[in-house]
Amino acid sequence: MYRIVFLDIDGTILNSQEQLDEQLIETVRKIKQKGVHVALATGRSLDGAIPYGEKLGTSTYVTYNGGYVLSEGSVIHDVKIPSSLAHNLCKKTHELNGVFIHFSDRTSRSNHPLRGIEYLLPEAVESNIIDTKQEAHRLALYIQAEHRAALQEMITGAADFDEGDRLEVFPAGSKWTGILPLINQLGITQNEVVTIGNGTNDIEMLEAAGLGVAMNNAPESVKKSADWVTEDNDHQGVMLALRKIFNLHP
Secondary structure (H helix, E strand, O other), X not given: OOOEEEEOHHHHHEOOOOOEOHHHHHHHHHHHHOOOEEEEEOOOOHHHHHHHHHHHOOOEEEEHHHOEEEEOOEEEEEOOEOHHHHHHHHHHHHHOOOEEXXXXXXXXXXXXXXXXXXXXXXXXXXXXXXXXXXOEOEEEEEOOHHHXXXXXXXOOOEEEEEOOOOEEEEEOOOHHHHHHHHHHHHOOOHHHEXXXXXXXXXXXXXXXXXXXXXXXXXXXXXXXXXXXXXXXXXXXXXXXXXXXXXXXXX
16 A cells, blocks of 8 residues: 655646646545645755645655655755855856856855746845855756756766756755655655656656656656656646546546
8 A cells, every 4th residue: 555645846746837736636635535645756945845735735845856855844854965066066157157046945045046936936045156155955057058068077976957948956866865764754665655756856766666657748768767657747647647546536
């Protein structure tokens, strides 16, 4: 029996219009009534995840790609990008006329803050390079493709993902390394875990969980890492998967 479900946010529970389906909210309510835990697992900060946790009725979050894990108000896991690496990447991005956003805990700072973008919450305070000489939970580096490749060569001891318009950098590890201490505390085994996601940063948790489900809008590498593939995020993929897994009827 599956006892906990970890859901990615962007491209998974949110459709292409960044909306959360009301039927999914109801489905999550039903599986929670069965005694199943539901958590969010995301590259976002806690501030970027909480609005959806509140709608889904959960207060368990694996944020910053597994770097910061919070359950019922208690910090379960907390690791960061070393200060020297964070500073050097931000400095190089700035020198190449790019935009850096340095996230730490529930604050962020940037050389050119970008406003009104939910997955970048909390909104950044305008800062200079000196302010980045501290550990980070996440770096979002907006820079041209050829420069992103050069930055990736500088990275050791951290995880990085090229998102097409930016380079995302997280603490070493993955969502799964954040999930492990949480399920250990709850007394839940790896085989009792369901994970659902669509991004390359979901591959580890899809492979390691008792059941890993990829979205149909995921890249092929992600689909290959999952046990099966559900519909895409514009066709209620998460809701349909949960109904199937937990034998729910419309």
